[in-house]
Amino acid sequence: MSAVGSEAPPCSTVPEAVHRRRWAILAVLMLSLLIVVLDNSILNVAMKTIATPPPTGLGATHSQLEWAVNSYTLVFAGLLFTSGLLADRLGRKRVLLAGLVLFGAGSVLAGLSESPGELIAFRALMGVGGALVMPSTLAVLMNVFERDEQPRAMGIWTGGVGVAIAVGPATGGLLLEHFWWGSVFMVNVPIVIAALIAMAVLVPESRDPAPGRPxxxxxxxxxxxxxxxxxxxxxxxxxxxxxxxxxxxxxxxxxxxxxxxxxxxxxxxxxALDVRYFREPAFSAAVTAVALVFFALMGVTFFMVFYTQSVRGYTPFQTGLLLLPLAASQLFFASRAELAVKRFGARATCTAGLLAVAATMAAFVLLGTDTPIWVLEVLFVVQGAGMAHVTPPVTVTIMQALPREKAGSGSAVNNIFRQVGGALGVAVLGSLLSAAYRGWIDGELAGVPGLSEGDRRAAGESIEATRALAERMGPAGRTLAERADEAFVHAMHVTVAASAAVTLAGAVVVAWFMPGRPGASEGKGEREWRRLPEGPAERAVDGALDDARPRG
The missing domain is CATH 4.10.860 (DNA Excision Repair, Uvrb; Chain A)
Structure with missing residues (x-):
């Protein structure tokens, strides 16, 4: 599946003891990845509950909900550069273990939050832990798999995101039906403990023999x-x-x-980030693609929760089940994207995937207040398939562009654009949704008698706030509740149209700059780019890894 290099080294570069347990190590890395992604997917389902006034929720406003997501993703993204360097310098296993401990502690504190401000702060602490975990998982993967097996391993790694997306919403919905909202964070604790034990036993230590300074x-x-x-x-x-x-x-x-x-x-x-890598068009196109895919994913899951629960009346658990086709489709096709790349090349595969994502985003305009729910499910399947044909190839492109000893830095680049794309997806699409909703509903609220300017502005901030006002009005508020549903659907249509346009632009970039089929004609610069990972530094880190392997 490699979009960057297709020739395997002539001999093994991974110690035999590590090579024998490489798939078990991948399973442990997937467990660590699971909690980082699982937390965000669970939080999306819990948004409506957290927005509910105490004691059921925290009474968070629309902007506070966005910051509950973005406080994590911004800290995560901001520290990824340094965490990748720390992993290369201090040891990837050591940084992984520290990150898991911080993530677990932040989860406990977030679950016990008594205000939206506390939740935002403790989510930021979780972001610190996640920033230490995510780059190290991919860096370890690059050091325990031979080059010819890396595409398959990375396909499984990216498919793990689909597993977390699948498990998260349904698990979150189930927890919310039986426990308080904080349980969606407490569920991380047993997973963290299991990952810490398995990692201490199975994962070898590795580091860069010549690291730079933070x-x-x-x-x-x-x-x-x-x-x-x-x-x-x-x-x-x-x-x-x-x-x-x-x-x-x-x-x-x-x-x-x-x-x-x-x-x-x-x-x-x-x-922290060697910007010279961005001079290579294929590398820049790859990071653009991964950012846009997560821009679409995080933006859609953020507002889709309100569509299914507030407009359509589904419970949090039912909402989680409705999101399963998106996750299952991504998981199914991610492990098969390698076949498409081998046959059609990275450029055609990623372009087709982005076009599928853009088409499904545009097709969300078909959704109304009473559209058959199977239409949403079909769109989720197509969108998941499109995403699955983008993330594995671009991850391979990014990671194999760097020497193995710089795997932590390469993983940081990959993940920073994932997280920045997701953060901007929530911020841009969430803000556009809020602005379009307010633009529609303000006219309706102006006709409500006896409503002060402050109450009118508060009621127009989100569909939940408008519905709360409608409930206080009793039978007279039924019409306002219906208008709120219509306003939200209108705002959603505006939002998905904008997202489709952005994703379509990304498809154009990928089609122009990503490398084509393996073995196709290429220029001198691209041939040199493909040879970049195979230098003396890679052999040096192989020796360091060999020294660190378990004896006996």
Whole structure:
């Protein structure tokens, strides 16, 4: 499936003791990956419950719900650069274990939160743990599998995201039907304990024999830039006005800081992100593709929960079951994407996958307040299949572009664009949804007698707030509740149309820049790019790994 290199090394580079238990190690890595992705998919189902006033929920507003997601993803994304470098320097197993401990502690504290502010803060702590876990899993994978087996292993690794998406919503819905909302975080604890024990026994230690220094200024610039950018987008949705001075200043400031980050990385002797890799069109196209796929996935799952529960009346558990086709389709096709790449090439496979995602996003405009639910399920199957033909090939492209000893840094690049894409998907699509909803429902709220300006603005922030007002109005609020459903569906149509356009643009980028079929004619630059991972440094880390393998 490799889009970057197709020739295996002439001899084994992985110690025999490690090679024999490589699939068991992959299973442990999948368990670690499961909790990181599982948490976000569970949280999506719990959104409506957390928005409910105490004691059932926390009474979180629409923007607070977005920050409950984005506080995790922004901290995660901001620390991925440094965590990848730490894993290469200190040892990937050691960093993995530390990350799991932090993630478990953050899960317990998040489950015991007494306010939306506490939940946001403890979700950020979980982001620190997740940032230590995610890059290390893929880095370990690159060091325990031979090059010719890496595409298959990475296909299974990316398919693990589908497993978490499948297990998360249904598990979250089941927990919410029998326990309090905090149980969706407490479920992480036994998984963390099992992963810690299995990892201590099975996973070998590996590290970069010549690591660079952590780039603290670069990390701070990246975190500050992302926070400003996403905060401005969320604020624009709250105000229903993206031209507001506060929005323009924060978004502009975020872009300026991120530009400073790029300039700093270009000049730094030990950059957190080596921007020279982005000079290669195939590499840039790969990270663009993975960002857009998760932009669509996180954005859709965020607002689809409100569509199924608020508009269609399904329970959290039923909503989780409705999301299963999306996850099952992704899981089924992810392990088979290698066959498509071998036959048609990475360019055709990824382009077709992105076109399928864009088509399903556009087709969501078919959904109304009473559309047969099987239409949604069919769209989920097609979308999952499209995503599955994008993520494995681009992951291989990114990871095999780097020497093996830099696997932590390469994994950080892959995951940073996953998480930034997901964070921006929630922020951009969530804010667009909020703005479109308010633009429609404000006219309806203006006709409600005796409603103050402050109450009118609060009631127009989300469909849940409008429905709460309608319930307080008694029988007279039935019409307002119906109008709220119509306003939400209208806002959803606007949102998915915008997402489809962005994904379509990504398909064009991939079709233009991704490499074609293996063995096809290629230029000198691309041949050199394919040979990049096979240098003396790779052989050096193989020796370090051999020294670290268990004896006897």
């Amino acid at each position: 780039d603290v200024p670069g990390v701070l610039l990246s975190v500050a830039g992302l926070v400003l950018l996403v905060y401005g987008i969320i604020k624009g949705g709250q105000l229903a006005d993206f031209t507001d001075p506060e929005v323009l200043l924060t978004v502009g400031g975020g872009l300026a800081v991120l530009a400073g980050f790029v300039l700093h990385e270009r000049r730094s002797r030990h950059p």
